[in-house]
Amino acid sequence: MPRFGAMLFSVIIVNYNVCHFLEHCLRSVWKALEGMDAEVIVVDNASTDASAALLPKQFPTVQFIWLKENLGFGKANNLAMEKARGQYLLILNPDTLIPETFFKQFLEKQGTHRINGATGFRMIDGSGAFLPESKRGFPDGMTSFFKMSGFIRLFPRHRKIAKYYLGHLSPAEDHVVEILAGACMMIPAVVYQQVGGFDEAFFMYGEDIDLSYRISEAGFSNYYLSEPSLIHFKGESTRKDQQYVRRFYEAMIIFVDKHFRGGSAAWKLLMRGGILLSGSLSAIRNGLKKAPKPIGKENWKLMGDPETIASLMQSEFAIPESPEGKFSFPQPEMVTGHSGPIGKGSVLVLCLGEQFTLRQAMGIMEEHGPANSYRFYYQGAASVIGSDSSDENGRVWLLK
The missing domain is CATH 4.10.860 (DNA Excision Repair, Uvrb; Chain A)
Known part of the structure; x- marks a missing residue:
């Protein structure tokens, strides 16, 4: 039986072949957990990438569970919960980045709203666009029809037609909602235990809707919070093949x-x-759909922490499956946080560190929006990552 409540937070991440996105995710999580009584558990669903070779060396305090077969999202989370000791369980996707104030802001909001069920958060994608699945209504017959038929696109703020994404509710305000996204869901351990965790009949997709619904049916209130918010690249862990x-x-x-x-x-x-x-x-x-554009050399402009920028400027990159092979920065250009759009064809690399936090980076993204393309780099990471759309796979540039 899990010793729930032995510490404040247990962060649960299920990984499948997204090594470099998970590396950045873990760096953001540990930064947000500084000073907190917490643990991080990663369940790997038999990845065939560099996850096992790279991640344990970089994160020796993370508890890794290495599975020999892909058991699916719900079952892998349930396995992690057998080891979890936190009062609160954060179910988190590996292709996410959370800001440094994430857990502190959650505790403040929890006290204000007296949240007794699950909590979801405002998510933006790698381009800075709001992800509507951050808050959803129960997919009953008519709601599902409007979603599946495409009518929801014609009336995105209608109370009934857009109920699937609760389009009539402002993303900038906190709300009691029915359905939350499993990409980032905070659940009190006693609630998770009471409702029986994830239904393992769902291999992947739909299990968060089912769990949210059962939490509501058990008499608890689920909340959507506008802050703290987070980045969910989405296109990386949700490959639409x-x-x-x-x-x-x-x-x-x-x-x-x-x-x-x-x-x-x-x-x-x-x-x-x-x-x-x-x-x-x-x-x-x-x-x-057309085949995705190959990952290649881009016109990068750097913004952020000076030490992180200096580290990146000295790096050489390997571009997977590119005839260009490797490249380094000949004359990188620096920009400031208020320089406006960075120009057609340019990409803004947000260099995260002590003097430039992810929360500041998200502020830049929301100020300039999808007019720019963004990449992310934590000092010491083995790659630069990014995604220009929630509909495309994430992109990775490996450091050599």
């Missing part, structure tokens, strides 16, 4: 069969048909 499409819509069918038992057979058949149709259309759209 044919396997993604199949697993996502399979999860939706599991959810319908589980939570709409009282509905008529005709209504359930209609919902299942709508899910399958939407999945088929999504698969066709993904099949028609």
